[in-house]
Amino acid sequence: MRTVLISGGGIAGNTLAWWLARNGFRPTVVERAAGQRSSGAPVDVRGPAVPVIEAMGLLERLRAAATSVTGALLLDAAGAPIARLPMVGAAGRTEVEIPRADLAAILQQAVADDVELRYDDTITALAEDAGGVDVTFARGEPQRFDLVVGADGLHSTVRRLAFGPEAEHVRHLGMWVAGLPLGGPADDPQHVLLHNTPGRLASVHPARGDAMAAFIFWGAMVDGFDHRDLAQHKRIVVEAYQDDRGWRVPELLDRVRAADDLYFDSVSRVRLARWSRGRIGLVGDSASCVSLLGEGSSLAIAGAHTLAEALAGDEHGAAFRRYEAVHRRRTEPKQRFARYAAGLLVPRTRLGLAARNTAARVFTRVRPAAPSPAR
Template sequence: MTKPNVLISGASVAGPALAYFLHHAGYDVTVVERAPALRDTGYAVDFRGPALDVLKELGILTELREHDTRMGGTTIVDEAGNEVVQLPAEAFGGELDVPKRDLTRILHRLTADDVEYLFDDSITALTDHGPGVTVEFEHHPAREFDLVIGADGVHSNVRRLAFGPDGDALRHLGMSGAGFSTANHLGLDRRGLMMPGKASILLFSTGPTEPLTVSLSFATASPALDRLTRTEQEQALRDAFAGYGWEAPRLLTAMSEADDFYFASSCQVHLDHWHRGRVALIGDAGYCAAPTSGMGTSQALVGAWTLARELSAAGGRHEIAYTAYEERLRPYVLENQAAGRQAAASFSGGEAPPAIS
């Protein structure tokens, strides 16, 4: 009997986790990733609540604990660098914090022998013709799949192809910003420093000899800056931080020299349904709660585990499985999205956007 085959777009966290569970449920799994190789960047990610149970199911919880950053608290300072208050580690971290590069490397190793990975490629067209989905790729020949799952982030290519333009699905939370690393000139040792406000600075390091991770955020009316060039994004940051003291001038200089600079706006994804026909979405692609929620990685893992479990329980009948997956997961997602909106408002000094049902 031929195994049902599934294509997953995205090889970060949700994609490989889902690939692992589906392979063990009897699926033939392919993962396509537009990056040329496994990504080796990203902040430390934290896990809370049910995500720890998923890590146990994956069999990697003990190994990940060996990579725990064991971050301490964060000192809040004013624009002159004067200490305002000390926050405990729990304010920004979860029950377990690990560098994202370690998580993605472990997930890839866990699945590499059983799952086909297509790096340096992306989906260009999806045709759901009832019995299956015809998938066209940028580089590989077109192929047929029984199911297609988008695990490709907040600006999901699969979502755009299957659901159409984002429209109101992508909700801006009033913040944009950049992240990069630089020399740890402050000697931070498993601690953070934060200057909140309309333009905010968050700095942390996992050790005195480790790089300083920098996040510069500022209030914006839309995510339009995401589409600009790096030069234009850097100028927007200089404009936002003009006149600020403390570490701002030094960090703006370091920003231009960083080779791991990235820019993103804080957004949420809201959809009435996370599936259409044989195509479904997991993680940020379907229900991003925004980085301010602190739940992105946990939500990705729980979403992958829930979808795989429902597909297995439904005997591969995707319509039943997709519906059950949404019903089971949506309360958890709504709670995380509410937290993301509230945190975005507290960082920027504004009011939280209204709740969305």
């Protein structure tokens, strides 16, 4: 039985582990965090991810954990609605919006009986030869595996060790995102509330009983940026919004200052010439991230399934190539669309913001709200 080490116990990693276990592999998942993370903004499961989730027998569990959001409200500085944007999917397509942490937890529970899960550890070195990969861990004993897959996100350890420094593959797209739980339900459980000023967005998402605040804004890369430095993250957010007195922004900034659970990172694009080297491959955001703007969770699920099926049918070299050829056709359009999508979400100028809001009003008038998918 071939052994596979998967770095990253999130959406891509656990989906890959589930399918590998059912295709005759012995997967091990190593995760840097000490346990399943509790934070994370809602994400969509749509398109090519839906049949994968259905085949895993998990779609009803996702629906049970879904949010009740039916649309978004654009708000002015006083909090008055400018336009309502309904959630409208393609005809006949099933979509589920679910808190990211709940999706990850459901996937982790699905693999718990078939996969070795190692929390609170990480890979520190990889040494590949013709027969396998020797792996050194920060905490555990060294071990040898037939294959290693990095499913460890934008700041992938496997990518850094096997493919080179992060700076060679990750490009800051000129935008930042921050998010934090508000510790209670939203006043409006059916709408995401969005307030823009030029170059900035503040929002509240009702999630599933514990509302989430988010800040998305344009800004250059920060010298010495450390994606694990909470104090630095708070300072960047507060400085970006400190002159915005509209809507709930001052209150939400106070929440940022007091937070001990703040997600913050660059909105970035990951591009590599190849997603594999020998017996080492990449999946999910570690291979092709367009954070925030690229339907990352759905693509992570679809890509993990494609990789597992390829590995089950071919030797590893051919399997990695086949997986990449198939999955790049899904990810490339998202990467090309990234900056355009960012400009629609957060217009940079007053003129751009006025044009976006006018278009939203027209959209609302000519397209009636579609019924919410069955949950």
